[in-house]
Amino acid sequence: MKLALHWKILIGMALGALLGYIMTSQGLAQFVKDWIAPFGTIFIRLLKMIAIPLIIASLVKGISDLEDIAKFSKIGIRTMLIYIGTTLVAISIGLVLVHIIQPGNNVTEETLTELLAENGSSASSKISNASQQMESGPLQPLVDIVPDNIFNAMSNNGLMLQVIFFVILFGICLLLVSKEQAAPLKKVFSSLNEVILKMVDLMMLYAPLGVFALMANLVADTKRPDLFIALLSYAMTVFAGLLLMIAFYILVVYLYTGRKPGFFLKGISPAQLVAFSTSSSAATLPVTMERVEEHLGVEEEITSFVCPVGATINMDGTSLYQAVAAVFICQALGVPLGFGEIIMILATALLASIGSAAVPGAGVVMLIIVLESIDFPSELLGTGIAMILAVDRPLDMVRTMVNVTGDAAVSMIVGHSSGQLHYPQARELNDYYKK
Ligand code: ASP
Numbered sequence: 515m516k517l518a519l520h521w522k523i524l525i526g527m528a529l530g531a532l533l534g535y536i537m538t539s540q541g542l543a544q545f546v547k548d549w550i551a552p553f554g555t556i557f558i559r560l561l562k563m564i565a566i567p568l569i570i571a572s573l574v575k576g577i578s579d580l581e582d583i584a585k586f587s588k589i590g591i592r593t594m595l596i597y598i599g600t601t602l603v604a605i606s607i608g609l610v611l612v613h614i615i616q617p618g619n620n621v622t623e624e625t626l627t628e629l630l631a632e633n634g635s636s637a638s639s640k641i642s643n644a645s646q647q648m649e650s651g652p653l654q655p656l657v658d659i660v661p662d663n664i665f666n667a668m669s670n671n672g673l674m675l676q677v678i679f680f681v682i683l684f685g686i687c688l689l690l691v692s693k694e695q696a697a698p699l700k701k702v703f704s705s706l707n708e709v710i711l712k713m714v715d716l717m718m719l720y721a722p723l724g725v726f727a728l729m730a731n732l733v734a735d736t737k738r739p740d741l742f743i744a745l746l747s748y749a750m751t752v753f754a755g756l757l758l759m760i761a762f763y764i765l766v767v768y769l770y771t772g773r774k775p776g777f778f779l780k781g782i783s784p785a786q787l788v789a790f791s792t793s794s795s796a797a798t799l800p801v802t803m804e805r806v807e808e809h810l811g812v813e814e815e816i817t818s819f820v821c822p823v824g825a826t827i828n829m830d831g832t833s834l835y836q837a838v839a840a841v842f843i844c845q846a847l848g849v850p851l852g853f854g855e856i857i858m859i860l861a862t863a864l865l866a867s868i869g870s871a872a873v874p875g876a877g878v879v880m881l882i883i884v885l886e887s888i889d890f891p892s893e894l895l896g897t898g899i900a901m902i903l904a905v906d907r908p909l910d911m912v913r914t915m916v917n918v919t920g921d922a923a924v925s926m927i928v929g930h931s932s933g934q935l936h937y938p939q940a941r942e943l944n945d946y947y948k949k
Contacts, residue, residue: 562797565671572711575814592931596924603830604831611838612837626901630896661677755838766927789914792874836881839902
């Protein structure tokens with residue numbers, strides 16, 4: 515019997531976590547680091563290696579297939595509005611939950627001292643990282659979208675938005691020149707795209723082993739699991755919010771496109787599991803795009819634009835977490851929050867999630883900016899951040915999963931509204947008859 519990919523990945527994760535646990539309890543954590551972890555790093559590198567070429571090939575192909583610039587701008591505006599809408603829903607869910615559960619009221623003085631001793635120094639480095647970002651002007655994020663050297667941008671995975679900017683312009687110009695002039699380039703990009711998608715297919719064969727190694731290393735690397743218990747009600751508030759967010763996507767996709775929850779979840783689950791194992795939406799992007807296109811049935815014209823843009827700016831899980839964490843820290847440290855501050859958290863968590871890089875731990879750096887926007891006492895900032903760092907990694911894993919699910923859901927919605935969503939089986943049959 516052929517096992518579905520998500521089962522293979524899930525088994526890989528479970529076995530990895532088990533092995534990590536056994537090895538650590540036998541005092542062999544270093545063995546895991548030396549001999550198992552590198553296979554996880556190789557998986558992440560493979561995914562990152564393919565991300566920029568994939569964006570370039572599929573976005574050029576996607577835009578040039580549209581054959582109409584007006585259609586592209588309509589899709590662009592619709593995508594942005596829906597992204598902002600889902601992020602606002604996520605933040606609101608977080609804010610409501612954290613006010614109902616009030617996790618900050620359960621933190622004892624003792625736990626606080628322990629958390630500070632454990633994570634105080636790494637909190638300070640995150641704060642200095644955030645203050646560097648704060649020093650730039652308000653329009654700097656806009657300036658940062660435009661590359662000054664496209665080859666430089668293409669050689670840095672952190673500059674994905676710059677690459678997207680260039681490629682969109684390139685794709686639009688491909689539509690503006692005559693059909694004869696565009697034809698050879700269109701052919702090249704279309705063939706390049708096929709080859710790169712095949713590379714993603716091959717990489718997915720390695721995914722179960724990759725996540726096995728990642729999980730083993732993660733478990734071997736966890737220093738103080740007991741601190742998780744101390745922060746249980748905070749962690750559970752974030753988890754509950756993230757689960758609600760997934761339920762929200764399932765519901766919206768079902769109501770708007772008619773696709774059943776099982777179809778949506780089965781289609782996207784391998785990407786969710788890779789997001790969980792890598793904590794990076796950018797590293798997961800090739801998998802997300804493959805799943806959305808091949809298994810959820812969204813046409814490439816939509817996927818090629820909505821997914822890469824979503825991976826960089828649409829982070830619903832991150833924004834929800836930032837809202838909960840900001841209020842939790844204030845509750846625990848006795849900093850009062852009025853209605854004005856709550857609205858400020860809503861606005862800055864929206865911007866902070868857009869500005870968060872799609873890499874592990876980026877959300878916590880931007881959380882510092884959210885806290886500073888509500889004039890959080892600077893002498894308490896170190897304590898506040900140190901407090902949540904102990905549980906940040908598991909929360910990062912789940913919020914990244916939500917970030918990726920959000921991109922997939924929005925792709926389906928935009929796809930459906932533009933008539934570019936089909937059942938994959940129907941598309942295969944269509945292609946078959948065309949041949
Ligand atoms: N790790 C998240 C992502 O890549 C960002 C974050 O919340 O830290 O989507």
